[in-house]
Amino acid sequence: MTENSSALPIDVLVDRPTPGVVVATVSGEVDMLTAPSLRTVLADEIADCRVLVLDLAGVSFLGSAGLAVLVETSHEARRRQVELRLVAAGRSVRRPLEITGLDEVLTTFPTRDDAVGAPG
């Protein structure tokens, strides 16, 4: 068995709709393979914003490596007094959050517009 170097099945797009607000839109599968790149992008972006919106609507799989990135990002956000808002739509994101009880710890919104427009 060999290891192939296929394209990473994850995309993270970063957008700044208003000053101080960063929206990171993630699509693809967040697992042991791809969680490190998500971690890197979020660690960069969190350094320079007031509100970080993490849009997971396009995520088709969220494993515990991905959940760990969410937990770490939430700790880092608290430390830096950044507000972290998740967009969690669809079973493949909502179910892992529910199973682990993280939906009660993290702030989630059904759509990106709800998350960006929420009172700060």
Added chain:
Amino acid sequence: MTENSSALPIDVLVDRPTPGVVVATVSGEVDMLTAPSLRTVLADEIADCRVLVLDLAGVSFLGSAGLAVLVETSHEARRRQVELRLVAAGRSVRRPLEITGLDEVLTTFPTRDDAVGAPG
């Protein structure tokens, strides 16, 4: 290795929107496992109509066992002077028809409404 008896991944719904017209709506995967049930349904329906619309829009895989059913049904339709109309939308149906040249032999429509409404 054992053989399991899971639910067949195919559904065929039969509908008669106007007298003489039968619409068979197929969804799921048409392969060596499921083609026989499609063959049975179509052989029944073709005996009693003037126009047979075969709506494949919900088909997610069409293998050569499924193509063979289309070819047989088309022969049977010609023999019985029934008009056979296929609804072929989406790559998973259009690509196999193109690759085999069957798109030039069978009459296809992009939507069910087009197929049902076509002049006889």
Added chain:
Amino acid sequence: MAEVDVDGTEVTVSEHEPSTTTSEKPAPAADVEVRIAAAPAHLSVVRAVAADLAMRADFTLDAISDLKMAVDEACSELISRAVADADLVCRFTVEDEQIHFSAEAPTGSAVPPSRESFGWRVLTALTDAVSTWVVPGGDGSQVLRFDLVKKRADVVGL
């Protein structure tokens, strides 16, 4: 070594083959066996197989999602603990109302994953029965194994 967890999951962590889990029943031959290099790049293939089998076995959408996550969790753990260049072997058996999954890979440590870990809590939350243990492989090596059962429809929670 088997116990019943707070949420009803039958759980076992052992350094020997557990004596009271589903794995001990005379196992039917697997329906599908998948062998991959023990590397994160191949996790998605195993999830794809799990999803296809669960869909065809008419699992609820929640149960399909849970099985994918449980299979991913077990395989991720095996990959983290696998020796270099190891293969990971997965076996799926579709039974009446459930899917039985087992996976194994050679490991360097004789100690199975801790049941205090987050990963283990996730596995017990996602499945109806789960066990893990280390068995001796050939020439002094060790093999880590996971065995889990997921029912077609169920209510689970951490």
Added chain:
Amino acid sequence: MAEVDVDGTEVTVSEHEPSTTTSEKPAPAADVEVRIAAAPAHLSVVRAVAADLAMRADFTLDAISDLKMAVDEACSELISRAVADADLVCRFTVEDEQIHFSAEAPTGSAVPPSRESFGWRVLTALTDAVSTWVVPGGDGSQVLRFDLVKKRADVVGL
């Protein structure tokens, strides 16, 4: 025995292992090996693996669809010709710009599929190289094998 078909597909049908196909190069170990009972119920698992690998290897949507159909065609042929209770073994190797697929199952007949058949025409239309042959298995048995190559992006046609 290898020839180039009208559409550029390299094709081989042989009763011996072909001497000029990709299968003869020192084969890299497979990335993924899938073993199923040789029965139609398991075809969709093999297609799911093919689709997952091709997607991650950034195949065009047409090429993904073609690979699924080619894999299904080869496995259907193997299942039709397999002896009772046989296993079907599939191996996928992801190379730079292509996926190499091979599959085999024990068969009762020493004669490989005819290149006049509809199935063979479909296979050559869908792939960039395809070969099939029968090799002796253990104790007088025969094994039928398919080997095919699909590139990441291509224009094909019957």
